[in-house]
Every structure is written in structure tokens, then in C-alpha cells.
Amino acid sequence: MCICCLLISAQAFAKVDARTRSLKDAAGTAISSYALTSGAAVYSETLSIKDNVGFTTLVITEDIAGGGGDVDISAEYSIDGTTWYTAYTSDMVGALTAKENLVTALQNVSRWIVHTARVAPYLRYKFDPDANSQITASMIYQRDR
DSSP states (O other): OOHHHHHHHHHHSOOEEEEEEEOBBTTSOBOSSEEEOTTOOEEBOOEEOTTEEEEEEEEEEEOOTTSOOEEEEEEEEESSSSSOBOOEEEOSSSOEEEOOEEEEEEOSOEEEEEEEOOSSSEEEEEEEEEEOEEEEEEEEEEEEO
């Protein structure tokens, strides 16, 4: 095989690796034993997923003393990092379904939540507590390097 063919072929097979990052809120505070107040949603920082190859994992622990916290978690996507959207899928007959409700009622438990990142350059998580809660969160994603 000629050198030119080898170089072209090498580009077709991307190297994939996993990246882990502790999450911060939109103001830059680490989401580690992070207090959430009932009814007050908190958004994660804007996460660049431009090099993501499709899979993302949210590793989260709801760790309020005595349990009983209740956190709904969803993901939103953006083209510009400013305007955010919930992803929907269509059944091709006109019915739309919101696809980014990751967890409802996370209560005093740790979860490894795998979800498919939608086609967008940016992602953020929304943590919406229905009761006072405390969480620690990180993200793992596969990227093309």
C-alpha cells in the first residue's frame, strides 16, 4: 500500500478516549456536596461537546444528610452556547417527544447515567429539586482526539 493511502486511511479511524470532569454550576462553583433549594433549578456550566463521539455519562450522587432529597435532571443543547433547547424526537407521524429528561426523583443515591449526546456543540445539565437536596456531579464523555 502506498504512503498516501496509509495517511488517508489513518484519518478514517479516529482515536477515541474518555474524558472525566467534575461539574461546576453556571457561576463556576464546583458541584460537590452542592446544596439545592426546593423549587430553584440550577444549571451546570456550558460544556463543549464538539469532539464528542456520541456517548455521555453523568455520574451523580444525591447525598443530603438523612436522605429525602428529590432532584429531576435534564440536559439542554445549544448551537452558540447562549440559546438553549430541549431535544425532541419525532415518530415521523407528527408526535414529538422530549428526549432529555435523564432522571426524575433522584433520592439519596448514586447513579451512573449514560445518555446519547445530541448533535450540538454545547451541553448543559439542569438540576431541578422538588425538595431541598445536596448533590455531587461529574461528567464522562467519549471524544474524538
